[in-house]
Amino acid sequence: MNVKILVCCHKLDIWASDSPYVPIHVGKELHPELDLKIQEDNAGDSISNKNDSYCELTGMYWAWKNLKNVDVIGLCHYRRYFDFHKQCKWPYPITSFTTSQFKLLDFSIPQSVVDRILKGGIVVPRSVIYPIPLFYDYASCHIGSDMRIIQQIIEEKGDAKFINAFEDVMFRNNKLIHYNMFIMKWDDFNNYCNWLFPILKEAEKRIDISHYNVIQKRIWGYMAERLMNVWLYAEKKNLLFYPVIWINNNSSNMETRIKYLCRTLRYNLINKLATLQLTFKTK
Numbered sequence: 001m002n003v004k005i006l007v008c009c010h011k012l013d014i015w016a017s018d019s020p021y022v023p024i025h026v027g028k029e030l031h032p033e034l035d036l037k038i039q040e041d042n043a044g045d046s047i048s049n050k051n052d053s054y055c056e057l058t059g060m061y062w063a064w065k066n067l068k069n070v071d072v073i074g075l076c077h078y079r080r081y082f083d084f085h086k087q088c089k090w091p092y093p094i095t096s097f098t099t100s101q102f103k104l105l106d107f108s109i110p111q112s113v114v115d116r117i118l119k120g121g122i123v124v125p126r127s128v129i130y131p132i133p134l135f136y137d138y139a140s141c142h143i144g145s146d147m148r149i150i151q152q153i154i155e156e157k158g159d160a161k162f163i164n165a166f167e168d169v170m171f172r173n174n175k176l177i178h179y180n181m182f183i184m185k186w187d188d189f190n191n192y193c194n195w196l197f198p199i200l201k202e203a204e205k206r207i208d209i210s211h212y213n214v215i216q217k218r219i220w221g222y223m224a225e226r227l228m229n230v231w232l233y234a235e236k237k238n239l240l241f242y243p244v245i246w247i248n249n250n251s252s253n254m255e256t257r258i259k260y261l262c263r264t265l266r267y268n269l270i271n272k273l274a275t276l277q278l279t280f281k282t283k
Contacts, residue, residue, distance in 0.1 A: 003114060005074035005183065006063055008056040012036060014099060014247070015078035016107045023078070026059040027051030053209060054200075055221030056180050064193040072117055074183030079247040081107050082123060082181070088243035093126035093178075096246045105245060109183070113240070121238045123183035124228075127175035134226060135170040142222055146207050150223060153202050154230075162195075165234035170226065177229050179244065180221065192231055196224060 029048035042048035
């Protein structure tokens with residue numbers, strides 16, 4: 001059984017590297033001077049040079065085009081991993097840990113989880129609950145007209161299953177599976193990539209991002225987060241929800257501290273919303 005879990009990295013830090021984890025330097029083509037001494041995403045068939053807009057998808061694309069004889073494939077980040085061992089705070093979708101705790105954490109994947117994946121299950125992060133439908137949340141943070149173009153492309157492809165799924169997920173739903181993280185059978189992964197990347201490629205032709213700032217330029221990574229939800233819904237996949245471990249970098253740099261504070265406040269709000277949702281369900 002060949003299981004590979006990509007760990008997307010872009011700078012020198014700590015990351016999981018024991019099997020089945022495969023650290024991969026995403027965006028290597030844009031930073032040839034940086035040698036992380038791990039797998040690089042510019043080898044073979046790649047879109048490494050698009051990392052500033054495709055984010056972790058350049059690692060995902062590399063795996064799709066270059067890995068062979070893999071049964072189960074997954075993707076996580078050097079700061080975000082699935083928690084299979086109840087280390088996170090229940091029922092929160094994400095729990096932060098310090099880098100000093102990293103070696104104490106268990107990132108292993110139980111065989112029972114692998115068995116469920118082989119039967120068609122797909123491991124994904126626990127959903128985050130928003131106060132408004134996903135389309136309007138996207139439009140409030142990014143550029144809503146870009147998502148309309150994605151919708152148009154899906155409609156032009158003519159598959160009613162995905163047209164309806166997009167409408168249901170984006171306009172009638174307020175739960176989002178984040179981070180482009182997953183673990184699934186290779187066949188499912190291949191089907192997903194065959195659906196996702198042509199949509200993004202066509203959208204590249206229609207959306208001019210040359211004037212976007214650094215954050216908005218990550219458009220295809222943001223789009224893919226939403227599109228994974230659409231694909232999972234359309235394909236009626238058996239979803240295996242797990243919380244996410246988030247590793248902090250403990251930097252003393254003031255800018256990093258401010259970013260950490262903002263993220264912590266955001267995650268605290270998300271956690272409160274999750275708790276309220278659980279409370280309402282139990283009444």
